Amino acid sequence: MIKTKRVAVAGFGNVGKGVIEVLLQGQIPELKLEKIVVKHPGKIRPFSVDPSLIVTDFSQVIRDPNIDVIVEVMGGIKDAVSLILSALRNGKDIVTANKVVISQHGNEIFSLAIKLGRTVGFRGTFVGCNALIHDLSLSARRIRRMCAILNGTCNYILSHMARSGISFEQALREAQEKGYAEANASEDIDGLDTAHKIQILLGVISNTYNIPPDIPCEGIRDITMQDIQYAKELGYAIKLLGVIERENGSVTVFVRPTLVPHGTMLASIEDANNAIELENDLGVVSGLIAPGAGTYPTTVAIINDLLDIARGATLMMPTLNTPIVLNDIGNIRGRYYLRLTVKDQPRVLAQITRILGDHDISLASVIQKESAPAEAVPVVMTTHEVKERELRAALEKVDQLEVVKAKTKIIPILEGRGQQPAFIN
Numbered sequence: 001m002i003k004t005k006r007v008a009v010a011g012f013g014n015v016g017k018g019v020i021e022v023l024l025q026g027q028i029p030e031l032k033l034e035k036i037v038v039k040h041p042g043k044i045r046p047f048s049v050d051p052s053l054i055v056t057d058f059s060q061v062i063r064d065p066n067i068d069v070i071v072e073v074m075g076g077i078k079d080a081v082s083l084i085l086s087a088l089r090n091g092k093d094i095v096t097a098n099k100v101v102i103s104q105h106g107n108e109i110f111s112l113a114i115k116l117g118r119t120v121g122f123r124g125t126f127v128g129c130n131a132l133i134h135d136l137s138l139s140a141r142r143i144r145r146m147c148a149i150l151n152g153t154c155n156y157i158l159s160h161m162a163r164s165g166i167s168f169e170q171a172l173r174e175a176q177e178k179g180y181a182e183a184n185a186s187e188d189i190d191g192l193d194t195a196h197k198i199q200i201l202l203g204v205i206s207n208t209y210n211i212p213p214d215i216p217c218e219g220i221r222d223i224t225m226q227d228i229q230y231a232k233e234l235g236y237a238i239k240l241l242g243v244i245e246r247e248n249g250s251v252t253v254f255v256r257p258t259l260v261p262h263g264t265m266l267a268s269i270e271d272a273n274n275a276i277e278l279e280n281d282l283g284v285v286s287g288l289i290a291p292g293a294g295t296y297p298t299t300v301a302i303i304n305d306l307l308d309i310a311r312g313a314t315l316m317m318p319t320l321n322t323p324i325v326l327n328d329i330g331n332i333r334g335r336y337y338l339r340l341t342v343k344d345q346p347r348v349l350a351q352i353t354r355i356l357g358d359h360d361i362s363l364a365s366v367i368q369k370e371s372a373p374a375e376a377v378p379v380v381m382t383t384h385e386v387k388e389r390e391l392r393a394a395l396e397k398v399d400q401l402e403v404v405k406a407k408t409k410i411i412p413i414l415e416g417r418g419q420q421p422a423f424i425n
């Protein structure tokens with residue numbers, strides 16, 4: 001016999017309206033909408049709802065014995081955390097799409113839920129890859145490596161710069177005009193949104209809620225049209241990647257712009273799409289391309305969590321409190337793209353390559369275009385495999401040369417698939 005779960009949805013914005021619409025259609029017998037929490041009851045909504053469903057104080061649904069599950073889609077941090085913790089203490093299960101809350105307060109939330117025997121669904125915090133992660137996290141095999149494009153705004157900007165030859169600033173403006181990027185786009189373009197998702201995914205695939213509060217994170221602000229053109233010439237696209245790699249007990253995690261070889265699934269992702277490539281411990285690689293945000297993609301993720309709760313299915317909630325020790329990214333061995341800004345004069349390259357040689361760094365390619373007489377010109381190099389710490393030590397000296405006019409840009413190169421590691425520790 002189907003036992004219906006009575007649901008309150010806290011939030012009637014971009015995400016909430018989709019969840020409310022689906023629940024009001026009444027086609028899912030396991031789920032019944034009981035209440036909707038909003039901040040501004042007078043606001044015009046995209047469709048009308050029975051006014052008796054609406055409340056403005058979330059403590060009303062927390063205390064309501066007729067509610068089994070609360071969907072938190074209000075956003076923000078303080079109220080959302082308070083709602084989630086109080087609701088768990090009042091015997092409710094939770095479904096949330098709040099990336100910031102789960103990445104920064106997951107420890108508190110999951111440990112309380114486990115103590116109280118309650119469930120927290122959070123597929124909506126990583127919409128673009130939730131289906132694949134859900135299937136693989138329940139499989140018997142360990143995920144060894146994950147490389148993912150998790151921010152639609154950054155991917156729109158980078159793929160649009162590559163396609164149309166426009167500047168970063170112009171591509172960002174277009175992303176904002178199309179409604180992809182927030183007016184304050186820092187969460188997207190500085191990599192923070194991707195970092196939140198990577199932190200959550202690290203917890204999921206490691207089955208721990210004791211995730212590091214910060215991970216190495218670099219956004220796409222400094223990526224120039226020249227970087228994109230040089231990368232293309234070298235056979236790569238530039239993508240903002242979130243990477244998790246587990247090797248011999250150590251975990252390497254970062255969010256960085258990365259050169260991804262043309263002809264691979266990740267390099268082919270255009271516009272605001274998200275994509276994920278996962279490799280298990282047998283070297284089997286699986287991938288998924290999917291929208292990473294938006295009303296209906298997020299609604300589907302939330303409804304799947306609600307259905308799992310209603311059916312008593314296993315949710316991919318981390319259950320252990322094991323701390324994760326991150327590998328210092330200085331220990332990464334890999335290949336790198338370097339963009340130097342140098343004076344256009346003789347013997348510049350000789351000075352730079354001598355320092356690199358002293359650090360045992362060998363170059364795979366050097367590109368220096370003919371240039372009009374100018375104060376500074378770009379020189380692009382790619383390295384053979386090198387330890388990142390050694391590379392940074394060498395570049396610190398290079399950047400002090402009188403002929404070098406700006407800090408050298410370092411972008412890692414993604415290599416390998418299947419049995420090959422992407423970044424070798």
Ligand SMILES: NC(=O)c1ccc[n+]([C@@H]2O[C@H](COP(=O)([O-])OP(=O)(O)OC[C@H]3O[C@@H](n4cnc5c(N)ncnc54)[C@H](OP(=O)(O)O)[C@@H]3O)[C@@H](O)[C@H]2O)c1
Pocket residue numbers: 010011012013014015016037038039040041043056058072073074075076079097098099100124125127292293294295298
């Ligand atoms: N948008 C996406 O595509 C997407 C995708 C994945 C995850 N998410 C996450 O989903 C969450 C919601 O995003 P959204 O885009 O739907 O936000 P939104 O459009 O700003 O909607 C927020 C809703 O929550 C209500 N609200 C806010 N604070 C409240 C409070 N203290 N008490 C009662 N109601 C409150 C607002 O009420 P009023 O309408 O009355 O002002 C509004 O209906 C965020 O955590 C976001 O990161 C969003």
